[in-house]
Amino acid sequence: DAKTTQPNSMESNEEEPVHLPCNHSTISGTDYIHWYRQLPSQGPEYVIHGLTSNVNNRMASLAIAEDRKSSTLILHRATLRDAAVYYCILSDTGNQFYFGTGTSLTVIP
């Protein structure tokens, strides 16, 4: 069962930052927070993941609340190629993913 809540859709202007929120109030101490994105007719693509501390990589940043009950995926400069459905997923070491509905991101040129 999905354990995360995300807005169904968001819009962003091209070249502007995007903050995608995710609530996970029932997160356990061993749950990692994973973010994936999916384009139509493709498998999900790994974006970023973290446990407690904020994380940065070449694609995005992950900001994790101090109580870990929410997190935010930050795309620093949205491009048209970032338009996708973004999934926030909790998983312990078993790595079984139960997907929620995700956030459909539209990037406006």
Add this chain to the structure above:
Amino acid sequence: GAVVSQHPSRVICKSGTSVKIECRSLDFQATTMFWYRQFPKQSLMLMATSNEGSKATYEQGVEKDKFLINHASLTLSTLTVTSAHPEDSSFYICSANGPSGNTIYFGEGSWLTVV
């Protein structure tokens, strides 16, 4: 990064026949792989966890006799849809634990159409 490949990417089969979808980890060994199904405009639904050398673990409501999973090697898991019907038409996606253990990598997905 780690690569997971599925084959075929698209398959059409007749109702009542069986079809096999392969999932391979190309540059790493995966003791555990996962199979998902996704209907149009819906999210991914976990079907089963495939364990190398042992039986797969199926999610509640997934028929194990209809969706046969075999994980005979550390780089290959197969999903066989037996006696396929049109309602089995869907996008099937596999994933595998990456080398670091904390990252999951997904295949490109396989479209199954049953006519």
